[in-house]
Amino acid sequence: MTSPGADPVRLAVAVEAPLHSGLHGPLDYLSERPLSPGALVRVPLGRRDVPGVVWTTAPGDDEGHALKAVTEVVDALPPLSARWCDLVKFTSTYYQRGLGEVAMAVLPPELRKLDNAGLASRIAKLRKAYDKPVPAAPAPVRPELTSDQADALAKLAEVNLPGAAPVVLLHGLTGSGKTEVYLRAAEAALAAGRQVLVLVPEINLTPQLEARFAERFGGGDTPRRIVSLHSGLTPAQRLKNWLAAHLGLADLVLGTRLAVFAPLPRLGLIVVDEEHDPSFKQQEGARYSARDLAVYRGKLEGSCVLLGSATPSLESWQRAEQGRYLRLTLANRVGGGVLPKVRLADMNLLPKVRGATTALAPALVAALAKRLERGEQSLVFLNRRGYAPVLHCTDCGWKSGCPHCSAWRVFHKGDRTLRCHHCGFTQPVPRACPDCGNLDIAPLGQGTEKLEEQLAAALPGARVARIDADTTKHKGALEASLSAVHAGEVDILVGTQMVTKGHDFRRITLVAAVNPDSALFSSDFRAPERLFSLLMQAAGRAGRDAAQADRSEMWVQTWHPTHPVYTALRQHDFKAFAASQLKEREIAGLPPYVHLALMRAEARTPEAARDFLQAAADLAAELPGANELLLYPPVPTTIARVAGVERMQMLVEASSRPQLQRVLSPWMAALPSLRATHKGVLRWALDVDPLAI
DNA sequence: AGCACGCCGACT
DNA sequence: GTCGGCGTGCTC
Numbered sequence: 001m002t003s004p005g006a007d008p009v010r011l012a013v014a015v016e017a018p019l020h021s022g023l024h025g026p027l028d029y030l031s032e033r034p035l036s037p038g039a040l041v042r043v044p045l046g047r048r049d050v051p052g053v054v055w056t057t058a059p060g061d062d063e064g065h066a067l068k069a070v071t072e073v074v075d076a077l078p079p080l081s082a083r084w085c086d087l088v089k090f091t092s093t094y095y096q097r098g099l100g101e102v103a104m105a106v107l108p109p110e111l112r113k114l115d116n117a118g119l120a121s122r123i124a125k126l127r128k129a130y131d132k133p134v135p136a137a138p139a140p141v142r143p144e145l146t147s148d149q150a151d152a153l154a155k156l157a158e159v160n161l162p163g164a165a166p167v168v169l170l171h172g173l174t175g176s177g178k179t180e181v182y183l184r185a186a187e188a189a190l191a192a193g194r195q196v197l198v199l200v201p202e203i204n205l206t207p208q209l210e211a212r213f214a215e216r217f218g219g220g221d222t223p224r225r226i227v228s229l230h231s232g233l234t235p236a237q238r239l240k241n242w243l244a245a246h247l248g249l250a251d252l253v254l255g256t257r258l259a260v261f262a263p264l265p266r267l268g269l270i271v272v273d274e275e276h277d278p279s280f281k282q283q284e285g286a287r288y289s290a291r292d293l294a295v296y297r298g299k300l301e302g303s304c305v306l307l308g309s310a311t312p313s314l315e316s317w318q319r320a321e322q323g324r325y326l327r328l329t330l331a332n333r334v335g336g337g338v339l340p341k342v343r344l345a346d347m348n349l350l351p352k353v354r355g356a357t358t359a360l361a362p363a364l365v366a367a368l369a370k371r372l373e374r375g376e377q378s379l380v381f382l383n384r385r386g387y388a389p390v391l392h393c394t395d396c397g398w399k400s401g402c403p404h405c406s407a408w409r410v411f412h413k414g415d416r417t418l419r420c421h422h423c424g425f426t427q428p429v430p431r432a433c434p435d436c437g438n439l440d441i442a443p444l445g446q447g448t449e450k451l452e453e454q455l456a457a458a459l460p461g462a463r464v465a466r467i468d469a470d471t472t473k474h475k476g477a478l479e480a481s482l483s484a485v486h487a488g489e490v491d492i493l494v495g496t497q498m499v500t501k502g503h504d505f506r507r508i509t510l511v512a513a514v515n516p517d518s519a520l521f522s523s524d525f526r527a528p529e530r531l532f533s534l535l536m537q538a539a540g541r542a543g544r545d546a547a548q549a550d551r552s553e554m555w556v557q558t559w560h561p562t563h564p565v566y567t568a569l570r571q572h573d574f575k576a577f578a579a580s581q582l583k584e585r586e587i588a589g590l591p592p593y594v595h596l597a598l599m600r601a602e603a604r605t606p607e608a609a610r611d612f613l614q615a616a617a618d619l620a621a622e623l624p625g626a627n628e629l630l631l632y633p634p635v636p637t638t639i640a641r642v643a644g645v646e647r648m649q650m651l652v653e654a655s656s657r658p659q660l661q662r663v664l665s666p667w668m669a670a671l672p673s674l675r676a677t678h679k680g681v682l683r684w685a686l687d688v689d690p691l692a693i
Numbered sequence: 694a695g696c697a698c699g700c701c702g703a704c705t
Numbered sequence: 706g707t708c709g710g711c712g713t714g715c716t717c
Contacts (some may be wrong), residue, residue, distance in 0.1 A: 016694085017716075027717035046716035049698060067717060 009034050009069065010059070013043050014100040015052035025099055025496045025668065028054040030067045038079035040111070042072040046129060051112045053103045055079060065556050076120035076245065077111075084263050090296055094661065096668045096686050097286035105285055106261035110239040123243060130225065137219025145294075146183075149177050152328040153184050159326055160304045167295055169275075169320045170308040171570070172330030174540025175337060177210070178308045180368050181330070182271045183216050185306055190217065190224060190251055194268020194303075194346035198254040199290055201277035202501070203232045209273070210254050217252065229255035229262055247578065257290030260297065263688040267301045270294045275307035275316060276533055277528075278691050291316075310540070310574075311533035314526075315592045317578045333549075340511065340552035341369075342570040346561045359446055364512055365458045368492065371510050372462055375546070377485070378492045378510040380455060381538050383519070385468045385496055386410035387450045388443030391418065391429070395438035406641040407628050413449050414470065423643040451514060452494045458664065459492070466497040485488075500538045501584045511542040512555035520563060523638050524692035525590050528565050532577055535569050589653075591689070595660045597652045598690040601681055602645050608680030615674050616684075617650060620667050627660040638692075645682060651693055664688070 010044050012026035029043050049071055088106065092099040104112060112123070145153070152170065159166040172178040186196045187550055198213070200206055206228050217224040227241035234265030244556040246263040251426040253262050257280050272280070291307065300306035307316055307325070308620035333339070345361035357466040371378045390401040390408035400409045402413075402420035409418040411429065419426045432439050443450070452466045465481060472478040484490050485505060493499065493508075511535040519531040535556065568577030586593045599616060603609035613634035620626055630653040637647040654660035668686060675681070 013717085023716070043717085045695095049717085356710090622715065 007059070008069075009057055009646050011035060011041075011054050012056045012058075013041060013052040013070070014052050014055045014456040015043060015045055015102045016100045017045065019096060023098075026272060028067050031070045033072070035070075035073060037077045038081060038085055040074035040077050040080075041070045042074070042115075042687075043070050044068050052100060053085070054087065054361070055099070072115065072401045074114075074116050074119060076116050076123060080246075080263055081265065083297075084261075086300055087261065087297050089431060091286055091288050091293060092654075093665065095288050095688050096664050100199065102286050105657060106258060108234040108235070108239045108242045111242070114239075114289045122246065126247070126249065130613060134223045137223060139220040140216045141679050142216070143180060145180065145498065146177060146330075146332065147333055148172075148179055148330045148332055149184075152330060153183055154187060155326070155328055156181075156304075156306075156448075157188070157543065160185075161326055165298050165302045165304060167298060167305045167307065167319075167325045169312055169316050169325045169327045170306055170330070171242065171310070171312055171320075171327060171574070173310045173333070173339065173574075175311075175333040176330035177334040178273070178310075178330060179212055180334075181213065181328075182273070182306065185269055185271070185304070185504075186213070186217070189268035189304075190558055191208055192268060193266060195250070195264045196247070196252045196269045196271070197259065197262060197264060197267060197294075198252065198271045198273065199259055199280070199294060200254065200256060200273050201279035203230045205273075205501070206230060206254055206256070213252055213254065224251040225249060226252040226254065229253055229259040231256070231258065246521050247662065251513065260293045264301075267297075267303050269304050269306065270298050271306045271308065273308050274527075276309045276311055276313040278530070281689075281691050287685075287690075289689060292689070310541065311529075311536050312574075312578075314578060315497060315530060315581055318582060318592050321582075321678050337543060337549040339572050340509075340539050340549070342539065342554045342556065342566075342572075344561045344614075345555060345557045345567055347557055347559045348561075358450070358552055359454050360458055360514070361557055362554075364557065367510060367553060367555060368455070368459055368462075368512075372432060372459060374509075375488075376509040377488075377490065377505065377507045378512065379499060379505065379508050379538070379541055380451065380492060380494050380496070380512045380514060382446070382448050382451050382494070383497050383534075384447045384515075385411035385421075385470055386419070386447035386451075388447055389445045390443075393433035393436060393438050394440045394442055396433060396436040397507040398433050398435040398441075399444075402643045404641070407639050409685050410447065410472070410510065411443050422639060433496060445584055446454045446515065448494050448496060455492055456492065462491045463489065465490040467493065469496065469498070472498075472650055480509040496587045499535060500534060500541060503541065504544055505541055506545045507548075508542050508544070509548050509552045510555065511553075512557070513538060514557050516556060517558050518566065520560065522692075525585075525588070526691060528563075529581055532565050532569060534574075535565070536574075541568070544567060553655065595654050595657050596688075596690060596693065597660060597664065598649055598687040599652065599684065600647060600649045600687065601634075601684045602647050603680045603682055604644075604646065606636060606640065606646040606648060608678065609646050612649055612678040612681040612684065613650040615678060616667075616671060619670050619674070620652070623660065623663050623666050623670075625662040628661055629654050630646065649693075 008030045011029050011031050013029050014026045017023040033053050037054050041052055043052050086102050092102045174561045176560040189196050227244050229241050245253045248265045261270050272291050274529050275291050282288050295305050350357050368378050388411045391411050400418050402409045405422045407422050408419045416429045417426050433441050448468050452464055456464050467481050519527050543549035557693045564580050601609040617631045632651040634648045634650045637649050
């Protein structure tokens with residue numbers, strides 16, 4: 001193989017080597033011929049043959065020990081760009097995961113299995129399908145811009161100069177036409193010959209937005225190729241779309257968080273829709289925030305990043321306040337519609353019946369009845385499925401706990417089961433109390449099943465339907481329920497938060513949140529922000545039809561009517577809410593004023609998990625820069641035991657990102673040594689910038 | 694994490 | 706005799 005005079009080249013290759021193996025960073029191999037960084041290869045690792053990405057190359061003077069040779073060079077694939085490698089490297093160091101692990105996790109799984117020949121044939125097929133002439137489609141009709149949209153786009157054009165790579169926060173309330181701004185910004189990027197990346201929080205939201213982009217850019221004189229990237233695609237489809245992006249054949253890539261790693265040779269614009277959405281944070285492996293990586297990638301690629309939301313994250317909002325992001329505002333609904341009037345039902349003022357407050361405020365029932373009379377629809381929202389969150393024995397006090405988790409099992413009346421929503425443990429409802437035999441076991445609290453009953457009882461004759469994870473388990477069930485709503489076969493729709501996102505119910509003039517207070521007292525410091533966002537989103541479901549907008553209402557039942565969340569909601573005032581929340585975060589010493597990482601450990605016993613975390617803290621305290629950190633004592637996680645595994649966590653705080661980052665690498669490198677002395681620990685994980693603590 | 698080696702118990 | 710249980714150790 002070796003031609004005379006050609007020296008072997010030494011390569012550092014990023015391969016998937018587990019963290020605990022002690023193999024960090026790329027591994028060294030030899031190649032008979034020079035290879036460029038970003039090339040896909042197969043290399044021997046132990047007794048296996050694994051895929052890897054060439055990271056760096058160096059002249060081949062060997063330093064003593066013999067290196068193994070690369071098994072295969074996947075020439076068929078053009079090398080990944082230096083910028084792509086930079087994004088992967090950043091993700092690896094910032095979120096503390098192995099370089100190769102990150103690189104392999106963000107490549108399509110199918111790619112790792114293919115050899116040169118297989119890949120070459122896929123690529124050939126893909127190129128042929130484009131070359132094919134596209135049937136002529138009518139040129140798109142572009143809607144007239146509102147003055148808000150026109151202003152925003154003018155300002156965007158002012159800052160989006162070549163090389164400027166601005167980050168723009170588009171604050172636009174529901175129905176104000178954010179999508180049209182995305183479309184126009186995309187149009188400009190496409191016209192300049194660049195590719196556009198659009199990130200959405202959920203797979204369900206991709207088809208809708210994809211259709212909007214296809215309608216605008218799929219036809220006309222220069223039809224554009226649009227592909228989607230998310231985990232719902234078949235492996236073959238995902239590979240195909242990924243290749244189309246990488247080869248520059250796709251002009252628009254639309255996808256969920258993993259699409260932030262799509263290789264795009266001519267990237268010109270990144271749109272992050274609903275940028276505040278928690279789904280952008282990956283919750284396993286490298287726990288990256290796709291929104292934050294999009295901002296980093298924009299800088300890297302010299303691309304404009306457009307972050308859009310009706311209720312921006314406080315992190316993005318603060319950066320806009322500081323002038324680091326440009327803020328553009330869409331304050332009015334397209335077509336002159338108004339947001340529904342918000343009405344608070346103060347539960348403290350309701351009379352008690354047999355010591356208990358009625359579940360539905362009479363004023364809300366009256367408002368629902370009015371909708372029935374007028375033939376309009378209502379949406380009643382409760383973020384808790386099942387009939388009741390817990391059963392209890394009125395005699396001995398027994399409660400329906402889960403034997404494997406530190407959580408209650410939920411009573412589902414539909415199939416008469418007790419179900420644990422954390423580990424899935426399900427049993428038939430006992431006829432009598434398992435502890436004392438008493439026959440009087442009663443449900444406590446309220447879920448969507450019960451709410452459905454209560455509404456039917458309060459409004460005889462109303463056609464009530466329920467949409468939640470339980471009613472939509474079977475394929476097509478969600479679509480069937482939604483079309484029943486659209487066909488006007490339902491008067492009152494009961495649902496969990498899955499009904500609050502995206503759907504365009506034209507005949508709904510009332511949205512009610514029955515028990516939103518529960519979110520206010522969760523351990524999650526972002527709970528008020530999330531609740532506000534959720535309620536704003538829910539409010540946006542009402543009065544979508546401009547003709548009905550003025551008599552649309554959002555009802556909120558609450559025991560805390562003076563809470564800032566509800567005050568701000570009533571005034572539709574995100575700015576005031578953000579200001580008050582940021583003030584609170586500053587006083588409490590929470591992000592974005594401090595920077596956090598959360599170390600979690602799982603073990604058979606809480607003591608083993610705690611001892612491990614304590615030992616990890618002792619290790620951290622020895623590292624240079626440790627005096628800049630605040631290490632909190634280990635505490636049990638919110639649900640301490642899930643499926644028989646005990647979970648503890650330890651918070652690490654620093655006043656700046658560099659201070660935090662400085663200690664993380666040596667700390668994570670030192671941890672595997674604790675395995676020997678802490679054998680009870682099943683696993684540990686670090687979450688940088690955790691969503692909840 | 695894989696994947697193999699290795700050193701003990703129950704089967705054709 | 707060997708098939709296979711999973712403890713232990715290694716991977717540029």
